[in-house]
């Protein structure tokens with residue numbers, strides 16, 4: 001076990017790591033297995049966050065670990081762009097097969113989600129010869145300059161960092177709970193085409209099938225279908241950002257499958273490689289081939305360690321039926337959380353649990369969607385880790401608790417974790 005207490009490590013962290021890279025809990029993990037973690041003081045935690053939707057096949061999954069160890073014995077890096085290797089090709093073939101829709105696909109590998117997003121825009125611009133990109137209010141696409149520009153949430157992502165890259169336009173994202181209809185959202189894009197940018201100048205529309213950091217709002221199927229139609233009509237590249245929603249998380253292998261649409265380009269990362277840094281763009285082959293050789297990629301993109309891990313993750317998802325399991329997990333959370341909502345109707349404004357194991361609970365005052373309660377949300381996250389449960393928050397108003405457990409978590413651990421959530425509620429709301 002590591003030397004030092006959580007408090008000692010937090011003090012050293014604050015002195016050594018800039019505050020911009022903040023941490024949600026002053027808890028220093030020593031080891032983790034499946035859906036449980038233990039800190040440097042020996043305290044146990046149930047993990048409802050999976051390192052932000054990454055360890056979907058559980059911490060230190062034995063198959064993933066064995067695949068990585070085996071790869072490490074062979075070699076750890078040669079660079080796909082110098083002397084490639086079998087695992088990158090095999091993984092690209094699998095991703096091309098798994099991506100929604102019948103059109104032939106190709107893949108490129110990068111290292112982080114933000115990089116995948118940036119590369120989508122580069123590919124869309126190379127393919128269309130156009131400049132504009134439309135993104136959505138509340139969307140999150142990463143922290144690099146272009147990805148941050150696309151992000152539709154100021155705090156904490158955009159404060160102090162302008163000026164932002166040009167030719168980015170934001171439209172409202174449809175959220176029924178907050179009174180934004182699909183029609184309104186589409187109308188805003190139509191207005192944008194008349195006021196800000198002609199559709200013939202738009203290279204791409206980028207959308208999360210479920211907004212992640214923005215608050216776990218699923219895009220209605222008819223909205224995704226309307227975007228598909230709009231893009232077809234105007235020759236615009238439709239980018240589905242599946243970085244948080246991909247790899248079985250939502251009860252489909254990719255969330256775009258709910259709407260039955262085929263995105264032109266899709267980003268993947270997070271749950272793909274079980275905790276090893278790997279991201280990719282998968283898209284229609286003719287669009288993917290628009291950039292010239294050498295125009296895409298990077299030194300570490302498609303690391304052999306990440307590719308070996310991802311191939312094992314894909315096997316585990318199939319062998320353990322994790323796509324179906326995600327839906328079961330969503331149902332378990334839905335029934336327990338709606339009981340909690342019955343007890344606290346003024347506080348729990350909405351439970352969102354229709355997209356597998358991507359579950360949210362929005363906290364408000366007086367049962368009013370327009371009175372968010374970020375303080376209670378923060379207090380709940382803090383009390384939960386003190387009681388042995390790692391919870392994450394999100395939302396442009398900072399008032400959403402998001403549940404992202406491993407898809408390999410047991411029913412018993414879900415119950416135990418939700419018992420902690422209930423107990424925290426009782427302690428924080430003395431009614």
Ligand SMILES: Cc1ncc(COP(=O)(O)O)c(C=O)c1O
Nearest residue numbers: 112113114140141142212243244
């Ligand atoms: C939808 C979405 N896009 C992009 C990103 C950025 O990914 P990364 O943090 O790996 O750069 C994230 C990360 O949370 C995400 O959820």
